[in-house]
Amino acid sequence: MSKPEESVLKETGDLLETARNEVLNEINNKRSLLGRIFGNGDNDSLKRAQSSISKAINQMQNFGKDESGLVVKLQQHLSQKAEEVKDLEKQFEETERQTSTLRDKVRFYEAEIEKLKEANAQERQVELPQEHHRIEEDLKAKIQELEDSNREIQIRFEGVCDDLQDSEELTVEYYQRLKRVKTEITS
Numbered sequence: 001m002s003k004p005e006e007s008v009l010k011e012t013g014d015l016l017e018t019a020r021n022e023v024l025n026e027i028n029n030k031r032s033l034l035g036r037i038f039g040n041g042d043n044d045s046l047k048r049a050q051s052s053i054s055k056a057i058n059q060m061q062n063f064g065k066d067e068s069g070l071v072v073k074l075q076q077h078l079s080q081k082a083e084e085v086k087d088l089e090k091q092f093e094e095t096e097r098q099t100s101t102l103r104d105k106v107r108f109y110e111a112e113i114e115k116l117k118e119a120n121a122q123e124r125q126v127e128l129p130q131e132h133h134r135i136e137e138d139l140k141a142k143i144q145e146l147e148d149s150n151r152e153i154q155i156r157f158e159g160v161c162d163d164l165q166d167s168e169e170l171t172v173e174y175y176q177r178l179k180r181v182k183t184e185i186t187s
Contacts, residue, residue, distance in 0.1 A: 012186055013057060020053040056185075078171070081164045088157040095150045102146060106139045 113132055 009182075009185075016053055016057045020057065023053060078164070078167055081160060081167055084160050085157070085164060088153060088160055092150070092153050092157060095146055095153060099143065099146045099150060102139060102143050106136075106143060109136060109139060 109132075113136060116132060
């Protein structure tokens with residue numbers, strides 16, 4: 001809670017406390033004066049006012065406590081989601097880097113294989129050695145695996161971004177409701 005909000009709540013609480021004390025004094029004065037003359041019938045409205053003021057004071061005290069707890073929870077939730085987003089961004093960057101490196105290796109090996117194919121076709125008209133074919137297949141499998149992992153991380157990243165957006169919307173709604181409640185309390 002900011003300093004101006006705290007001071008407004010404290011000032012409102014002080015005003016309510018003063019009003020309650022004045023109502024109690026009035027009840028006590030009427031009880032002694034009017035109790036002798038008219039009986040206790042006039043004190044009912046003052047007692048209801050005193051009770052309402054006491055309830056308002058209790059609600060204000062609870063409001064300050066509840067608000068600070070909710071704000072802390074929201075801040076923790078938002079920071080947790082921000083950390084998750086950072087972790088997913090790092091994972092995404094790492095898989096992008098690995099994918100790029102593997103693509104470069106595949107291009108290199110494909111170029112080497114093409115050179116070997118041409119050389120072998122010209123000299124002996126034989127097929128590629130089994131070793132080169134196996135390396136090519138292994139690299140293609142690794143690239144596919146990294147691309148699948150990258151897609152999965154992207155999906156999780158989008159989910160966390162959606163959760164973070166929802167959290168931000170809830171935070172905005174919470175602060176709007178908080179303003180309305182504060183306006184109702186102070187008016």
